Amino acid sequence: MQLTSRSKVVSNKTMTFKERIYLPAIFSGMMITLSHLFKKKVTIQYPEQTRPVSQIYRGQHTLKRDEIGAERCTACGLCAIACPAEAIIMVAAERKKGEEHLYREEKYAAVYEINMLRCIFCGDCEEACPKEAIFLTDRKVDSDYQRKSFIYGKDILVEGIEPDKRVDVSKRETAAVAEFKTHKEYDHNKVLKRNNK
């Protein structure tokens, strides 16, 4: 019974003299190898060289601060409920008096953890966020030997206050988003109209 059209009948024919001395086959193989020396390399020298990355590449997350350096995240939990991999957990806390420069709203995330091994980098958290707090960036998640080091807490996720430590996410903004930001109903996310009531 013929199972496939690609099957071949094995024959046990004797080799010719050219095949029996092997050298022509070896040299033709060597020529292929040699020809590759003069072709363009397909690999790059990774740590020194990097490939170009899209501006909207979805890599390691960042938790943004606002213009005066207060954390934007209010621990509303929408990223965690939107996350299909259930990678995000958070614990909320109430802002105390004198912490207004640290946290934008009355409530903030005291603990915010993303399990980078669970995360599938879909960007749903970014989309769900009503406060423009979480963004995926074009940075890659570093490799490590231990699983526990992949649970990123606020110490890794929150960007620094200093201007040089801020993470630029402006390139992720599409034309539609930029247009939406000029709308009136977006005002509550602007610094000038901070509603702390």
Add this chain to the structure above:
Amino acid sequence: MAKVTIDGHSIEVPDGTTILQAARMIVDANNYEGANIAPPTMCYYSKLKTSGGYCRTCIVKVTKGSEKDPRPMPKPVASCRTTVMDGMEVVNITSPEVLESRKAVVEFLLINHPLDCPICDQAGECHLQDLGYEHGLAKTRYDFERRTFEKIDIGPYVKLHMTRCIMCFRCIKVADQITDNRFQGMLFRGDASEISTYIEKAIDNDFSGNVIDVCPVGALTDKTFRFKSRVWFAKPMDAHRYCKKCSGKVAIWLKADEVLRVTSRKDKWGEAEEWICNECRFEKKKTSDWIIEGPRHIDRHSVISANHYENLTKLKLDIGKQQKQLADKK
């Protein structure tokens, strides 16, 4: 008895029934899942006397006044305050005019309501959120500053956020009717009106905590639950304890073994089934205090139902039965 037709569904109801109650009776009688034809309510509460008539979300259109006087009513009426007449015909969701007016009502309710759902503990079980989602506009047309208030501390258990209040008077009716001393009331008038305990007196009645359950928005919230968790991350369970003051039948909201908060059990209209006392609500925060009956049914349209599975044994039995039927057919 009066025969009333709402959105094409007829029912015989006793005289003196309101259109809203009749609509709910139709839903109950037909066992509708969606419960669409019952108008939404923000201020009416069937368990509180004289509630209703403030918020106007339950407006419906009466297309035929009664058998004797078949003329339609000129304007949409508040269904919670309008009693039925024999032969009355009412349209609710089948009338574009009613839906349009309800949208306008929602817009008015949201004029001064702050957009702080991300920090509000009521988010996820807020009636105004649902109403805005179903009937409202996605954006505001209001240009002016929203109304703000000085914060008032009304006691160790209940947190008052006056900015979120929509003036439904439900909490005042609770203070009037459920507790024996009224310490709460409405101050000032019109746009400036606000809920307050009289001369900022702490509400220390045993049943004062029920104002949290009746509040349709996040104006009155549980201080012991403040910022503990979003409601959809907590697991609601039916539980009871033997309480001398109240029935002790409550819903507890768990996170692992910790009782995050205790609320009354809400029926499908979002109303408390039984009032519970402050001791049950605020002081019994251990699982050992409660006898847990089982997971609480949450409507699948609610965000709280995400990742909550109930009746797993029943589900397994059903699947087993189906598989057996299929096997028998072969």
